[in-house]
Amino acid sequence: MTTKTTAQPTTRTPGDGTPGIDPGTTNGPRAETSSASPVRSGGGRPPRADRLSGRDALVLFVLCAAQFMVALDFSVLNVALPVLGRDLGMSPSALQWAVTAFALPSGGFLLLFGRIGDLFGRRGLFLTGLTVFGAASLLATFSWDPASFLAGRALQGLAAAAIVPTGMSLLTTTFPEGPARDRALGISGTLLSLGFTTGMVAGGVLTDVLGWRSTMGLLSLFALIVLPLATGLLPASRPRRTDAADRPGLDVPGAVTVTGGLLSLIYALSTAAERGFGGADVITTLALGVLLLGAFVLVESRADAPLVSLGMLRRPTVAWGNLGGLVTFSMMSTVIFVLTLYLQGTLGLSAFETGLVFGVQGGLSAVAGMYAPKVIGRFGARRTLAGSLAGQGMFVAGMLLLNAHTWSVWIATAGVSLASVCHLGAIVSYGLTVTSGVPDEEQGLATGLVTSTQQVGITVGIPLLGVLATTSDDLLGGVRTVLALDAAIVLAAAALIAVGLGRGSAARER
Numbered sequence: 303m304t305t306k307t308t309a310q311p312t313t314r315t316p317g318d319g320t321p322g323i324d325p326g327t328t329n330g331p332r333a334e335t336s337s338a339s340p341v342r343s344g345g346g347r348p349p350r351a352d353r354l355s356g357r358d359a360l361v362l363f364v365l366c367a368a369q370f371m372v373a374l375d376f377s378v379l380n381v382a383l384p385v386l387g388r389d390l391g392m393s394p395s396a397l398q399w400a401v402t403a404f405a406l407p408s409g410g411f412l413l414l415f416g417r418i419g420d421l422f423g424r425r426g427l428f429l430t431g432l433t434v435f436g437a438a439s440l441l442a443t444f445s446w447d448p449a450s451f452l453a454g455r456a457l458q459g460l461a462a463a464a465i466v467p468t469g470m471s472l473l474t475t476t477f478p479e480g481p482a483r484d485r486a487l488g489i490s491g492t493l494l495s496l497g498f499t500t501g502m503v504a505g506g507v508l509t510d511v512l513g514w515r516s517t518m519g520l521l522s523l524f525a526l527i528v529l530p531l532a533t534g535l536l537p538a539s540r541p542r543r544t545d546a547a548d549r550p551g552l553d554v555p556g557a558v559t560v561t562g563g564l565l566s567l568i569y570a571l572s573t574a575a576e577r578g579f580g581g582a583d584v585i586t587t588l589a590l591g592v593l594l595l596g597a598f599v600l601v602e603s604r605a606d607a608p609l610v611s612l613g614m615l616r617r618p619t620v621a622w623g624n625l626g627g628l629v630t631f632s633m634m635s636t637v638i639f640v641l642t643l644y645l646q647g648t649l650g651l652s653a654f655e656t657g658l659v660f661g662v663q664g665g666l667s668a669v670a671g672m673y674a675p676k677v678i679g680r681f682g683a684r685r686t687l688a689g690s691l692a693g694q695g696m697f698v699a700g701m702l703l704l705n706a707h708t709w710s711v712w713i714a715t716a717g718v719s720l721a722s723v724c725h726l727g728a729i730v731s732y733g734l735t736v737t738s739g740v741p742d743e744e745q746g747l748a749t750g751l752v753t754s755t756q757q758v759g760i761t762v763g764i765p766l767l768g769v770l771a772t773t774s775d776d777l778l779g780g781v782r783t784v785l786a787l788d789a790a791i792v793l794a795a796a797a798l799i800a801v802g803l804g805r806g807s808a809a810r811e812r
Contacts, residue, residue: 392448413467
């Protein structure tokens, strides 16, 4: 956490997106003191607010590399599933567990691990997550049967649940609000998008050339590179209070109900994507998830040290910002899913040619990531969020022109690429919107909400809308239906968020 000095004014206009609480007087545990902080104790001049120092850049590289690795894990295995199933003797119906075994713990434990990082130190949990991720990837690489492979995938997901919220909170506490954090989150959001896209392309190439095990081996190599760099670069992490009696306790009932609720919800939605919503297990776990999340809200309203402060959820920036994140992730993942079906099923493109289409998307997203902080600096995170969602919805609507002619590949390429540019703007601006004004000692909680929204969004879009394409007798017609509903949802969300954040921004935006 940055130490207050005369180089950083402590008087802020309420609501301008900066914390109104002096970290030295808060009751919660102190965030990490960072040697990568923009204010140095050695007497040197602080760097310009819009430029990262050499050490800051290295810290950002490590944190973003870890996020990229996790994003890569979401998609690198997808095209390898048929080959993997034949090699390990997994039936087609069981292959969904290659994805679900990762998604369940990675989404279910995010809030819990984010809070543990707040209370007991983010750096230690981050490094532990990297270590477990690398070991789990090796287990998946050398797995000898379905059980060993799925165990590796589950451990990868558990490690990702520790890496993502702690990595994001380390980023937001290392880089102060303003141009430095805008730029850092812009780079992080770009690599998040690129990681998912790169995984789709690299997974096919690696599987064809080296076999499916190389996709898991790539992840273990990433962890092997990032772990020693993180150990040497990340600042020491410790709560302010060393007396265990004074440290706020972990909200165990809240942890149990929210983790159980998220696990049940993600299981139900992941299974529904494969078998539909009619199965007894889907209905049961979906109902259980809703009940547990409802119980979580009740527990949090009565807890002395809640896992999630309901007051935080009542902040307009937190509520509307997370809605924007949920919509942009769920609807964009749906677009990519149905376009993959369309490009190969209707236009007859190969997996490699399909990967090239999404490669263009990834390239434009990278360019967008360079300019997103400048756009946010000019218009503010809240306006950028609403505007980016509106743009995403309009470009998705433009893809309703898709037809069965091969030249439609250009419409698909342009549409998904431009929609992804807006999607990236929404990713960066929703993260800034949610975390702005949150004290450093609660950044793990705030970023846990951000990343939980991301994980749930990626999970819910495909089963809710994508199934309309997979179950349609007319694939092209089903794809158009999904795109129309997708665009309508994004545009409606953009309008609601613009109004909701507008009402809550009587104080000027930073």
